[in-house]
Amino acid sequence: MNREFLPAEDETRSAFDRRSFVKCALASGAALSARGFTAPALAADGQTANGAQFTLEARFYQKLDNRKIKCKLCPRECVVGDKERGYCGVRENRGGVYFTLVHSRVCAAHIDPIEKKPLFHYLPGTMAFSIATAGCNVNCKFCQNWDISQSRPEEIPAEYLAPHQAAAVARQYNCPTIAYTYSEPVVFAEYAMDTADAAHAAGVRSVVVSNGYMQHDSLVAAYGRMDAVKIDLKAFSESYYAKVVTGQLKPVLESLVTLRKMGKWTEIVYLVVPTLNDDDAELRGLAAWIKANLGPDVPLHFTQFHPEYLLKNLPITPVPTLERARQIAMAEGLHYVYIGNVPGHPAQNTYCPQCGKMLVERVGFTARQVLIRKNSTCPFCGHRIAGIWRA
Amino acid sequence: MTKLCERSRRNFLAQGLAGAAALGVTALCATGEPQTRAERSRVVVARDPHLRGPDAKADSPASSGIDTRRLQALLDQAVAPLFGFPATEKGAVAAWRRVVGAGRTVSLKVNTLGGRGMATNVELVEAACERLQQAGVAAPNITVWDRDSEEMERAGFRIATGGGRVQCYGTDHVGYEEDLAAWGSVGSRLSRILTRSSDVLINLPVLKDHDGAGVTIALKNMYGVIHNPNKYHPNGCNPYVADLNMLTEIRARMRLAVCDATAAMYEGGPGFKPQFSWPCNALLAAEDPVALDFVGWQMIERKRAEMGLQSLEAEKRAPRYIATAADREHHLGHADPAQIQLVEV
Numbered sequence: 001m002n003r004e005f006l007p008a009e010d011e012t013r014s015a016f017d018r019r020s021f022v023k024c025a026l027a028s029g030a031a032l033s034a035r036g037f038t039a040p041a042l043a044a045d046g047q048t049a050n051g052a053q054f055t056l057e058a059r060f061y062q063k064l065d066n067r068k069i070k071c072k073l074c075p076r077e078c079v080v081g082d083k084e085r086g087y088c089g090v091r092e093n094r095g096g097v098y099f100t101l102v103h104s105r106v107c108a109a110h111i112d113p114i115e116k117k118p119l120f121h122y123l124p125g126t127m128a129f130s131i132a133t134a135g136c137n138v139n140c141k142f143c144q145n146w147d148i149s150q151s152r153p154e155e156i157p158a159e160y161l162a163p164h165q166a167a168a169v170a171r172q173y174n175c176p177t178i179a180y181t182y183s184e185p186v187v188f189a190e191y192a193m194d195t196a197d198a199a200h201a202a203g204v205r206s207v208v209v210s211n212g213y214m215q216h217d218s219l220v221a222a223y224g225r226m227d228a229v230k231i232d233l234k235a236f237s238e239s240y241y242a243k244v245v246t247g248q249l250k251p252v253l254e255s256l257v258t259l260r261k262m263g264k265w266t267e268i269v270y271l272v273v274p275t276l277n278d279d280d281a282e283l284r285g286l287a288a289w290i291k292a293n294l295g296p297d298v299p300l301h302f303t304q305f306h307p308e309y310l311l312k313n314l315p316i317t318p319v320p321t322l323e324r325a326r327q328i329a330m331a332e333g334l335h336y337v338y339i340g341n342v343p344g345h346p347a348q349n350t351y352c353p354q355c356g357k358m359l360v361e362r363v364g365f366t367a368r369q370v371l372i373r374k375n376s377t378c379p380f381c382g383h384r385i386a387g388i389w390r391a
Numbered sequence: 392m393t394k395l396c397e398r399s400r401r402n403f404l405a406q407g408l409a410g411a412a413a414l415g416v417t418a419l420c421a422t423g424e425p426q427t428r429a430e431r432s433r434v435v436v437a438r439d440p441h442l443r444g445p446d447a448k449a450d451s452p453a454s455s456g457i458d459t460r461r462l463q464a465l466l467d468q469a470v471a472p473l474f475g476f477p478a479t480e481k482g483a484v485a486a487w488r489r490v491v492g493a494g495r496t497v498s499l500k501v502n503t504l505g506g507r508g509m510a511t512n513v514e515l516v517e518a519a520c521e522r523l524q525q526a527g528v529a530a531p532n533i534t535v536w537d538r539d540s541e542e543m544e545r546a547g548f549r550i551a552t553g554g555g556r557v558q559c560y561g562t563d564h565v566g567y568e569e570d571l572a573a574w575g576s577v578g579s580r581l582s583r584i585l586t587r588s589s590d591v592l593i594n595l596p597v598l599k600d601h602d603g604a605g606v607t608i609a610l611k612n613m614y615g616v617i618h619n620p621n622k623y624h625p626n627g628c629n630p631y632v633a634d635l636n637m638l639t640e641i642r643a644r645m646r647l648a649v650c651d652a653t654a655a656m657y658e659g660g661p662g663f664k665p666q667f668s669w670p671c672n673a674l675l676a677a678e679d680p681v682a683l684d685f686v687g688w689q690m691i692e693r694k695r696a697e698m699g700l701q702s703l704e705a706e707k708r709a710p711r712y713i714a715t716a717a718d719r720e721h722h723l724g725h726a727d728p729a730q731i732q733l734v735e736v
């Protein structure tokens with residue numbers, strides 16, 4: 001699962017009830033039909049009894065003997081017997097064929113500022129049509145969205161939203177991007193891929209907010225279609241990944257390197273959990289690894305932990321801890337290090353790494369002022385500021 | 392094929408009327424604190440080599456062919472001695488009365504994942520429901536359940552809700568509690584059947600091999616009461632199975648486990664593989680699910696040895712969660728043979 005929390009209804013400016021929003025968006029399907037799209041027939045609850053319209057053969061798996069399969073989507077490589085599901089709970093073996101059960105099965109849909117993903121160096125000040133399905137391939141003890149990420153698709157309400165419809169909704173609401181977020185897009189990779197294709201055809205880009213816990217080939221195939229990526233790097237130690245995340249660090253680092261080689265715009269979020277992943281050595285190791293393997297221009301966001309889900313016995317991350325983390329990372333030579341989840345903190349602005357002047361001022365999730373020139377340089381000293389600042 | 396809740400002989404309809412007025416949602420467990428285990432746990436293994444009628448093919452457990460009258464007697468033989476009663480109908484009813492205690496609602500969690508052939512037998516469930524009613528539980532206060540109604544139907548159960556009969560449906564009908572129940576590595580939403588219709592929970596698992604967990608018997612059957620069982624299969628389900636059974640909502644309710652080993656599977660689980668199943672013709676009963684699992688595990692190991700297979704230990708998939716469930720931290724029961732009183736009848 002990723003760290004982007006699902007907004008409560010009173011928390012977003014574009015607050016829609018998640019279900020009525022999709023319904024309302026789909027109502028415009030009539031207009032879409034006129035332009036050549038086909039709006040699907042919705043069953044009473046947005047679902048048919050057996051969820052057939054959400055079920056599609058998975059793209060990343062290998063068939064084994066005795067109708068078993070091995071999933072090749074994420075590093076878990078679940079071996080799944082007939083009629084069983086993988087760890088993610090959203091993929092099922094039916095007679096030796098592996099299926100995703102969450103294609104177009106949207107359980108959350110919102111229009112959020114892209115800064116909320118957070119992506120700070122990618123189209124600042126724009127809105128992203130943000131969608132999710134049920135399921136996740138890890139189980140972070142601090143998950144904010146466990147009610148959808150740790151559920152099977154049939155356990156939570158969802159609506160049918162075909163790829164072309166998602167693209168149409170994004171256009172209708174003037175969102176230059178669709179964001180795959182809230183739960184874990186790894187587990188709905190096929191849907192994200194098809195939606196990214198449909199969106200590109202409609203002139204809409206795609207960004208993904210993910211844990212990066214993915215196999216190389218599926219990462220290249222799925223996130224190769226994305227225009228920007230935010231990876232939650234949960235810690236810089238395998239033991240944390242084992243105990244708190246139920247995953248592994250190494251494949252995530254490999255994914256980051258792959259994304260770098262693919263030239264994908266990537267930002268990293270590191271949730272600082274008091275006592276578990278906040279010691280100086282770990283933070284220094286993290287920053288040094290990023291600089292050596294991804295370069296100094298990758299934005300790194302240190303975000304504040306709040307007690308949630310299965311980690312309720314720890315305090316909110318003290319702001320000085322986040323400031324210390326930022327200092328360490330800057331001292332290691334990273335250029336853009338942010339503090340997240342702390343409203344009003346000056347470290348949520350972007351500063352020029354050369355002249356130190358503030359270039360993007362952020363208030364909450366809004367980019368209030370963007371001074372970066374059209375050619376992506378600092379207006380004060382001419383330094384090139386990494387990022388994709390304009391569409 | 393007999394269908395649960397269909398046979399008038401069982402008086403499901405008639406006996407249910409008295410309790411019908413009291414139908415509705417029970418707030419929470421009325422049974423209080425989890426019980427503490429005695430020094431030793433008793434496990435009864437009751438066998439009947441003639442359980443199957445002459446029509447049943449010995450090599451094909453799928454065609455159950457079970458003699459329901461003999462099965463009822465076998466259930467009595469398993470449950471009555473557990474509480475020190477004679478294995479007669481009267482003794483059995485007294486034992487069931489002990490199980491139910493002051494509980495008003497009783498639920499029977501079956502295991503239907505394997506489909507017909509490797510699921511809790513409908514006939515066994517009917518036999519238990521009959522004794523429960525004789526013990527004073529009104530039919531509509533008895534719920535037979537598993538995770539999914541369709542799976543239950545595939546295993547031969549007939550879905551029944553409302554009216555004066557025994558209730559029979561999956562959690563899909565009522566959903567899971569919104570709140571999370573958490574213990575150790577486990578954080579899950581619990582079936583509303585468990586939390587709202589089960590003052591007393593009777594665990595009715597099957598006896599089978601499990602490729603990841605080693606075996607799946609009583610403790611692991613509780614995976615069917617939560618919304619996210621897929622999350623708890625790494626590391627041979629250890630310590631997840633033990634942690635899950637620590638949830639007060641489960642622990643305080645589970646009074647009895649009766650494992651349906653009329654047919655059992657020693658390899659190739661959890662999916663039903665007829666070639667690896669055998670007509671074991673046995674029932675295992677215990678108040679202590681850990682002890683029951685330990686005994687069941689040994690039965691599977693013996694069968695594996697008989698069939699020339701490696702032990703689960705040698706295959707590096709011994710069910711370590713059983714020992715975890717018995718450790719100092721969990722103390723859910725006994726997994727040491729010295730602390731298990733095995734009664735074979």
Ligand SMILES: [Zn+2]
Pocket residue numbers: 352353354355356357378379380381382383
């Ligand atoms: Zn500058």
